[in-house]
Each structure stands twice: as C-alpha cells, then as structure tokens.
Amino acid sequence: MRGYGVIEVNNPGWMEKDRPQVGPLDALLRPVAVAPCSSDTHCMHGGSGPKHNLILGHESIGEVVEVGELVQNFRPGDIVVVPCNTPDWEVPQLQRRNDNNAHDRRLIGSFKFMGSKDGVFAEFYHVNNADANLVAKPEDVSVEDALMTVDMMSTGFYGVEQADVQFGDTVVVFGIGPVGLMAIAGAALRGAGRIIGIGTRPNCAALAREFGATDIVSYKEGDVVEQILDLAGPVDACIIAGGRASSVNQALQLTRPGGVISNINYFDASETFEIPTALWGLGMSDVALKTGFCPGGAYRIGRLLNIIRAGRLHPGKMLNYTFEGFDKIEDAFRVMDEKPRDLIKPIVKISW
Amino acid sequence: MRGYGVIEVNNPGWMEKDRPQVGPLDALLRPVAVAPCSSDTHCMHGGSGPKHNLILGHESIGEVVEVGELVQNFRPGDIVVVPCNTPDWEVPQLQRRNDNNAHDRRLIGSFKFMGSKDGVFAEFYHVNNADANLVAKPEDVSVEDALMTVDMMSTGFYGVEQADVQFGDTVVVFGIGPVGLMAIAGAALRGAGRIIGIGTRPNCAALAREFGATDIVSYKEGDVVEQILDLAGPVDACIIAGGRASSVNQALQLTRPGGVISNINYFDASETFEIPTALWGLGMSDVALKTGFCPGGAYRIGRLLNIIRAGRLHPGKMLNYTFEGFDKIEDAFRVMDEKPRDLIKPIVKISW
C-alpha cells in the first residue's frame, strides 16, 4: 500500500509498505478525511528525533475495513472518529488517570501514530484497542467538525482543563493557531470572563474573537507582557499553545500569585527556559506550571462530539484550505510546512 | 425608617423601624434596585419557621450612605452590588472553604438578610464586613444584570459547580424558574453537551433555550423520567432547582452510576424524601447527592460580573416585570407571591 511520510529527515515523500496486520483487539481503517498538523512537519524536520521511512499523519476520520476477533462494537463499513492518542488500555498505570505517559512511564507512549507505528496518511492504517479507542461518527456531526476533535479540540480543551479555569477567570492564550483557537473556545465554554489571545494573523484573530476571545494582542504592537498587564493586570491563567520556551517566562510575568500556567505546546528538544527564582516569588508564588498532552481514547472524543451536537461550537470552521483525493495529502502537507499567512488548518477529503 | 416585610406569618406589610447602626467594619446602604425572590414569600408564609416584624428582601443593588471606621474600599455615594450571602469573615471555619454554614456550624449562618437581621426592602439596610462583601458596580454592567448576580446567578451556577459538570456532559435541570434558568446558563457556560430542562411555562422555556437548553420536557406530556430516558438515557448530572422533595427520587432514576445529583432547591421543613436502597444501587451506585446554597462574599460576585462584562450572558433578561419606586416593593412582592403564569422575575427600580 502507499503512504506519505518522512523518507529521511527533511525529505518527505511517498513510500510503499505492507498493509498492517490486525490483532484480536485491533482494527484496520482506510482514511475518509485527514488533516496535516504542525507535529507532522515538525517530525519530518527531525524535531522529535531523526525518523526515517515512517508514514506520517495522526488526525483522521476513517472507515473500518477489518476488525480483530475480540472487537465488539465495530464492523467493516463503519465510519469512525479516530483519536490521535490511542492508549493500550491493558496498561495498569492508565488506571490512575488517563495518561499518555503511562506506558512503562515512557513519554507520550500512547501517541502511537508516528510514534511507535505508521500514521494515517496511508491507504490503510492500524488502530489498537479498537473498542476503547474508536467512536462511531454521529450522523449529525460533519466530517470537518468531527476531524477537528481528534487532536486540535482535544488538545486545546486540555489546556483549559489543566488551567482549571473557573467562572469569570481572566485567561491568556499564547498563540492563535488551531490549538490556540481551540484553547480560546474551550476557555469560553468553561465560563472564563476575559480571554486574551496573543497572535498576529488576521483571519486567526477574527476566528479567535468568534470563538470567544475578548481581546487580541500582537507582538507587532509592543511588548505583549506590558500590553496585557495594561489591559487586565495579572491574570488567572496562561495557556501556552504556541511560541518558544521563552513564553514560559512571559507567562510567569503575567500570571497572578495563585494562578496556573498550562502548557500544551510541543517544544523542540534544543530549547531551554530559565526561571529566575525572583520571577517565581522566591518559591512562594503559588503559581503552578503544568504541562501535558491531551488524554487519549474514545470516551473523551465522544464527549467533545456531544458539545458539537449541542451546537455550542463548530471547530470545522478552522479548515480553510481544502484538498480532495488521497494523492493531495502531499499538497496539504506542503502547505502545512510552508504556512502561508492566511492558512489556519488544511483538510484532505478522501472518500465520502 | 420604613420597610416592607412579614408582620406575622401570612401577613406581609409595611413597618417602621430604627435605622441600623454601623460598626467599624460595616456599611449602611440605601436601595437602588431590589428583586423579590420566592424565598421572601416562602419566609412570609412561615416556611422556614415563624418570623414576625422582619423586613424581607435579600437581592439588591445599593448606594453606600455610611461606612465604619475600618472600611477601606468604599465611601458614601458608591453604587455597589450586594451578595445575598454576607459572611462574617473573621469566623475561622470559613478558612476551610467559603461555607454559608461555617458560623458556629449553624445552618446558612452567612445568610444574614432575613436570617439574623432585617432585609433590603427598607429605606436603609446594613451590610456587615463591607470590604469583604461589597463589589463596586462596574459601569459597563447594567443594574438589571448586576442585580441578577447576587442570588439567582450565584445559586444557579453553584448548582453547576456542585454537579462538577465536565465538557460534553448531559445535564438535567429540574425547574426553569429563575434559578433553574441560571443553572441552565451555567451548565452551558461550563461546557455541557445536552441540557434538558424540566418545566412548563412558555416564556421560561423560551429563555431556557436561549440560555443553552437543548430540550425542554414537561410534566404535562407524560412521566418526565420516561421522557428523559427516552431522549438521552441515564444522564451525567441532575440539578434540582425547583419542585418538591420527590424530585430527588426522580433524579436517582435519571442519573447514571457515577453521576451527581446537585440540589440547590430550598425545601419546606415539612417535606421528607425516601430513598429505597434499590434505587441507590444497594449502596454501590457511586451516585453522589450534594446539596447547598451559593457561597457568599464579594469575590464570587466579582467573578460573575466578569462573565457579564465579557458579553457571555445577560441574566437581566429574566426581569420581565418592572416596578418603579420604593413603594412598589409591595406590588412586586405580591406578584412574586401570586406567580402569574408569565412571570419570570420582577424588579423594583428605586433610584437611578
């Protein structure tokens, strides 16, 4: 079968591989729609370590082609929403909480696509623990909206959950790309008061306001820390959904004593941030610094779909570059890599 | 000074009283706007024990007339939002959490208006611990919206907080009067998916949908438990914001194992509810039954005002009966007592 991915670092392309084998708990899918993500291009450039001969892609809606003998809830032909995170649910550490790092305490062990196996930019792809990880696509949710739950909405909303946003809180979101936009939407749906997004792209800014931001602050108009302190004073929570490690320092300057800094950004292994203890209240600031990736599995995605079904959010609005046909994965991937100024998020519609 | 209240049980009327004394931490206010509440009429009818010669009222926006020597944040002429709950913040039990019952472990000890002193339907009224309990009314929030934060929004939102609503949860709200409407709005602002209100009044139902309800179920169209199970199956949370004690039993039939029943309804002392252990999973259902009244103090009200300032909710829309002038407190109170079918909530505008 054909797949698109990283042949070697900085060299993306098509490759030929064997169709994956299906174990008793697994499913084999073919893609209905996929969306490239900046983690895909980051991986291609070697940002998470050198990878080669690996099919990329982790955001997809799929059609079930084959299921293992123990799979009870799905059968060939079903259209399913596929979390980007697909834990092995037999791992006991997951019983403490739904934790991507539970697998032998290995970092992001539940992020299997592109991590420990090929991704979804393929004619066929494998899903472990199908009953626990797949969700039947509800008829009343569009493919676009459903596709945006599997990583963008799940990750952005996790930033809000980590920040433990309470009614009326003031929240700053660093970055107004797709993850930041979903953090903004999540903060609004969590009852925040003022929500300040940091970013510059005009159509992202417009969508940020539509999703609930009350203010957008740009690096181009001066120091963002000063601008935000002028607007709102110290804030209850900062969600870092973009930028470099130095964002943590800016967040420390913005967050009130007792507040939370919630990171959902994936940093490059080459980065370091410095925390002068003076910025940290000499250890007495009560500012918590939390970091993590969205929990995996079917349950969470089902819950996010419920929000869409109730008409409270349409994350598919972010998909402003559309490609049609399996072969267009390459074009979509290149757009994601080049990030034209008006891009929010691309989709490749394959079969529906 | 004049005040309106309960002369003796079932006999409301005007009374003459001395103007309250102001201690070092206190403030004296005159009413800018007040809203009668069903607790006021409930109290007049003796529902919380026989009261006499007591000025009623606990929902108000006020103007500061006088402050004690230790009050730092307010001075005469300030327009302030007055929580219905005004704890004495020197009570150590409040340090565990903001608890209305903290005062010598006495029930609702922080509910002072109508509880341990005269209420706000008076030419002048007393507020203890002014710095800790009053909030300056923001200029960009209308008196109507601000007035609805002090009890209705605070109580309804507390029902949502008690229910610990998570993204995508299905929530049932018993009652679509003002508190139920605020519970619906709060659940929507907390990221619930499906929100099912139980009630019959058409204009309440319309406002419930505007505030975020996806479904309205009426007792008139059959058994509400059956209707809801047909619509949604067992639900994640039930918020009881109206009805009689038997609502708890209905909620037990509706709530999934592992869910929460959150009561914010004030029952009559004559009521009892029965829980057959079979409905309670023989003690193994994991359904939590929580009950309580909104936390008091300035901080909470400030946070609710932040939500209004961000444009996310306009609770003043519930005020569909308007009276003008101090003397109209009587008419407004009688309307609250008679509850005409189209009433949602009355306001008396006094001076602004």
Added chain:
Amino acid sequence: MRGYGVIEVNNPGWMEKDRPQVGPLDALLRPVAVAPCSSDTHCMHGGSGPKHNLILGHESIGEVVEVGELVQNFRPGDIVVVPCNTPDWEVPQLQRRNDNNAHDRRLIGSFKFMGSKDGVFAEFYHVNNADANLVAKPEDVSVEDALMTVDMMSTGFYGVEQADVQFGDTVVVFGIGPVGLMAIAGAALRGAGRIIGIGTRPNCAALAREFGATDIVSYKEGDVVEQILDLAGPVDACIIAGGRASSVNQALQLTRPGGVISNINYFDASETFEIPTALWGLGMSDVALKTGFCPGGAYRIGRLLNIIRAGRLHPGKMLNYTFEGFDKIEDAFRVMDEKPRDLIKPIVKISW
C-alpha cells in the same frame, strides 16, 4: 472441577463444574489462599437477588496456571494478588474514571466474581484482562496481608477517599468489622485527628484502637448519636461500613454542615431510608452523601501493597480464624455465616 457456592438460595454446598476457558487476554488461576466475606454469605441468602449453581468467593491470592496469547506480564507459576473487582478495560466509560459501574452503565459491572461468573472458591478460576487486573505478589508481603488488600483494605480505604478526609479531620466509622477496621486504618493513614468507631465486639474494638481509632462507641451504652455529639460535636465525615439503612439518618445528625457522608456498605434490596429535609438543612446543609464500591484493577492493589511494604499497616492481623486445605472452604464459609462473637475475618490457606 470442584467449587463451593450457592446451589440454591439458602442452600450452600459443593458443586462440580467445567474448568473455565481462557481467552486471549485472560488467565486461569488456582487458589493459594482465599477469604470468605459477608457478601458471599449475603449472596447465598439471596440478598442481591436469587442466585443458583454459582461458585462463590472473590477474595484470593492465586497461582497462574494458564494465560491467553495476548497476556504479556504473567506466566504459569506466578503467585498473584487478585482484585475482587476486575473490570474489562476496553470499556470506554472507564476512561472517565475507574468506575465499577462503567460497563454499559450497569451497576457494579466490574464485580465479576459471583456477579457475572463463578467466584474463587474453586479448584480453578478465571480472571479477565490479566495484565490489567493481576499484580505479582511481592516477596516481602505476607500472603495474609496481601489477601486483605483485594477487598477489605481497598473498600475501607475507598470510604476514606470518598469522604475526602483532610489533615486533622474528625471521622466517625459506623461498624468495626473488617471493612470498618480498614476504614479506620485508612482514615489514620490519611491524617485524620479524632477517629470514632461504632461497634461492640471486644477484639474488633481492640484492633480498631491499634489501627488508629481514638474512641469506640457502643450501641449498648446509649444512643450513639448523643454519645458522639457529647464526645466531639458535629464531625467532618461519617463513613458507613456496617449497619442498616437507618445509619444514613444517624450520620445526617452527626455530620457538620459542609461535611461528607461516605457509604461503603452493601444494603439489602429490601431496605429504604428516609431523609426528612429538616435533617438535610432544607436542602442547604452542604452535606454530601456519597456511595460506592472500591475501584478495580491492578494499579490500586499495587498501591495498597506499597503501604504494607513500607511497614505502615498489617491488615492480615484481622485474620483471626485460620483454616488449612481446599476442603476447609466450607468450614470457613459457615463460620462467616454464623459470625461467632470473636470472629474478625477467616482465611483458608490452600497451597503454600
């Protein structure tokens, strides 16, 4: 193979059954040691509905005899600790939290021994999802201590977790049988201050004090509510680990506004309790009523074993009736049913 259980209601005895089949995720075990529980005798008497031809028993240490093809962590000959609760970890609802009721929202669906299949009083018994549910017995933990983790300690400690005991809290434990004793030990290990046990049996009372109770109150010396209010005033939490449904009413009289009533008792389907709203603060008491059964799976049991390994508790001290040999399951079961006054908990040592 032979097994001991309920032939028909009120008629326990030995029965012959086929050896269970092992699926890809499962294990077959033979018992090393087992302990009868009052749930076993309750089931035999029909308390949880009429059962027949069912092997009883759910507390065991086992030896692995056979494993399915997908089992990675265990092989024949391993000595393992077997949780009384063994969820199917492919069920998505478990991803929200480790919930015994998650299986199709069915009550205690994860309690499989005696629930949906034969129990452990058998020559061989079946464990689903072996990797997720079994724990290798640590060499430095005795069989007696390990055996007490699988239900007694897990259930008693869950009562403490539900009660959310904080440093210095005053806690009442209803019942000083094995579950109550473990609730007392758990409250002490959770940092409670005063711990008051309610019960009468002298050797249980002695062990309760050893495990951390500061006071023991007996029904024989007067009304327990009055005695406790005299001793300690209203308390922070009540854990119900014994008695009838009316204990809930006593707990409502004992628990301070803002406190928690945590039930871990398994009631008979014939029982009902009444809550007069006056006892419930007319709905404003802020007293939460929680109920549930211990979470299942390997992770939790591993954590409880860590406490034993650190020398902080020896729950095996409760095992004061010892039987030796598989055939003695019958005698141990009868002792459990008759409950002689000096019985705390029986063990049957089978093979080690």
Added chain:
Amino acid sequence: MRGYGVIEVNNPGWMEKDRPQVGPLDALLRPVAVAPCSSDTHCMHGGSGPKHNLILGHESIGEVVEVGELVQNFRPGDIVVVPCNTPDWEVPQLQRRNDNNAHDRRLIGSFKFMGSKDGVFAEFYHVNNADANLVAKPEDVSVEDALMTVDMMSTGFYGVEQADVQFGDTVVVFGIGPVGLMAIAGAALRGAGRIIGIGTRPNCAALAREFGATDIVSYKEGDVVEQILDLAGPVDACIIAGGRASSVNQALQLTRPGGVISNINYFDASETFEIPTALWGLGMSDVALKTGFCPGGAYRIGRLLNIIRAGRLHPGKMLNYTFEGFDKIEDAFRVMDEKPRDLIKPIVKISW
C-alpha cells in the same frame, strides 16, 4: 519595649521600640515560647531584600495581653498558638482560597511578621484579626508540639498537600531539616508508601526514619538522582524542602511523567534554575511544578493540633536545643545562624 532583630543587613541585635497599638480586630501578645527559623537568619543576611531596624521572629506561642473591641474569642491571660501567617480576612481574594498572596496580589502578603511589621522576638507583639488568626492552646498539647505547628508542620504538610500524595505513592523529600522532616511526617500521615529523604545529618536522619522515611539518601554517597532511581525508579512526587534552585532539575529527573514537583523552599533572589525542554518531555511530560507557602489562619493550625491530640505525631521532638529566658533569644538566633551539625531546631522558653 525590647526586641531582637536586624539592625542593618548582617548586623543582628537588640533594639528598643514602642509597644504596638491594638486596633478593633487585633490583639497584643507577650511571648510564652519562640523558635528561630532559617528565614529569620536569611532575612538578617538580606536574602529577601535589605531590611533594617526590624524585629525578627514568626514562630511563637503567646499570652494575650490586650484585645480590640471587636475581638470575641480571646481575652487577656489566654495562652494562644500564633500562625506564622496571619491574613487580613477582609481581603476578598482570600475567598477564592486561603492564599498568602491574596493581598493586592502581593507576594506572601499574609506573612506579616518580619514582612510588613515587627516579629515575635519582642516583649510584646501585635496580631491582626485575632479571632480569625489565633487558636487557644489545648491543654493536652505541649508548648513544644504546639510551637512546631505554626510554621514547620504547616509548611511541611503543605508540601504534601501540594504534591497531592495518594495512598501508596513513592515520595522523595529534598532536605531533612525541620521543614523536610515535617514533609516526611506529613507524607507518612497522608498514606504514602516509600518515602525517601535526601540529607546527611545523622540525628536528622534518625528522626526522619522515626517520622516515616523508609530510606535516606546522602549526597556524600554519590549522585542522589542515580541512587534514588536505583532504589525506586521514577517517583510519584518530589517535595523540595531544602537546597538550591538546581534541586528543581534533579526533581525533574526523578519524577515520573504524570507526577508532581512540590516546592516549599524559600530561594535566594539571586538564584535561577534552567529547564531544558528535553527534561520536561518537550512540554508533554505531564509533570506539574507547584510552589507555595503554608496557608495562614486559625483553622489550619487547629486542624494540625487535632493530629497531635490524637497522638499521631509529636513535632516537638525536633526541638533539640533549649534556651530559657527572653534574653536567650539572642543565643538561640546565633545557633540558628551557625547551624552546628547536631542542630535540628532551637526553642526559647520564656514564661511558663
């Protein structure tokens, strides 16, 4: 009146000052017993900014000499336990949670002794909000035990609360001075399994084991990170109760993905720590970094006293240098500054 403190940086000594004035909510105390703390000597050396002509000391048991007109619970002659943290409870931000930083969002604004006013090493000292901040010393608690609740036990236990230690967790405590010892005791009382202390002083190590440590690791026997990983693998929580800012990096190497680093150490303003994102899982580690100081007020101290009254801990055991008489404050302070190798914590007994 006389007091001992910092005349100018690095120059401690006696000074003469006016007796403090008592406002309506306040109390004036004279010391019954005091304990110097490393924060006192740190302050004298200018570590928290240059201070001059300031009486030091914040750990005391006192006798009430005078109370303000609004104080209800205390009168002259009462022996009281005095939290090191004494918030102004009229500040609304405290209503969100008991937060030392709530005062105008100023860092540690509730730490008033030595912070915004003179400390307790004086013939007389002032306590704001007496009803909310003082606790009557229980007769069944020794002065030594009571004195250790006001900072050492409260701070050490807060490290455990921040770390959210669960039953059976493995916990590392950096530092086995008095705060570290209390973190160890608190972790044991919170149900931790293995508790590993890092330190070298023999009598601290002995007391650490008595308070619940299972292992003590010393810098002198090799790299502590390697030693701990060899002993226990990645741990659930690290509590930093001593050492320099680089401890945060060691904690990042020790803490499992999903764990917590809880800092309760007061750093010097000159320190900085670096976090390479690689140590932070590229932002995906789910390791939370929390920091803060013990909450203030009477309620918390009352709860800690409950633990002592139940006989579960005797923190007074740390007081291994005893001085008698007000004038000996100087000697005790100098011992604290010099830290002889066998010192754990000094006490000055003044009047009882």
